[in-house]
Amino acid sequence: ALQEAHRVLKPGGRFLCLEFSQVNNSLISSLYDLYSFQVIPVLGEIIAGDWKSYQYLVESIRRFPAQEEFKEMIEDAGFLKVEYQNLTSGIVAIHSGFKL
Ligand SMILES: *[C@@H]1O[C@H](CO)[C@@H](O)[C@H](O)[C@H]1NC(C)=O
Ligand SMILES: *[C@@H]1O[C@H](CO)[C@@H](O)[C@H](O)[C@H]1NC(C)=O
Numbered sequence: 028a029l030q031e032a033h034r035v036l037k038p039g040g041r042f043l044c045l046e047f048s049q050v051n052n053s054l055i056s057s058l059y060d061l062y063s064f065q066v067i068p069v070l071g072e073i074i075a076g077d078w079k080s081y082q083y084l085v086e087s088i089r090r091f092p093a094q095e096e097f098k099e100m101i102e103d104a105g106f107l108k109v110e111y112q113n114l115t116s117g118i119v120a121i122h123s124g125f126k127l
Contacts, residue, residue, distance in 0.1 A: 029100060040125070042124045044123075045119060046120060048120035052117075
C-alpha cells in the first residue's frame with residue numbers, strides 16, 4: 028500500500044497517515060488497555076451485537092507497527108523527509124513523507 032501511494036503521487040506530493048499507534052506513557056497505556064479490552068468489546072456487544080469484531084479491532088490496533096518501525100517502512104517505500112507526531116501520548120500518530 029505504501030509503495031502504491033508513492034507510485035500514484037506526483038513529485039512534491041505528500042503522504043499522510045493517521046493511525047492508532049503505540050502509547051508512550053505507562054499510566055495512559057494502562058488506562059487505554061483497560062478501555063480497549065474491557066469496555067470496547069462490551070459496547071460492541073451492546074450496540075452491534077458483535078463482541079468478536081470489536082475484540083478483533085483492538086487486537087489489530089496492537090499489531091500495527093510502532094512509530095519508528097512504520098517510519099522506516101515509509102522510507103523503504105521511497106518517501107523522503109519522513110516524520111511523525113504522537114497525539115495523546117501515541118494513542119494516535121500522524122506520519123508524513125514526501126515524494127520528491
Ligand atoms: C512517540 O511514541 C513512541 C512510542 O510510544 C516513542 O517511541 C517515540 O519516541 C515517540 N516519538 C515522539 C517524537 O514523541
Ligand atoms: C509522548 O508523546 C507526547 C505526545 O503525545 C510527547 O509530547 C512526548 O514527548 C512523548 N514522550 C516520549 C518519552 O516520547
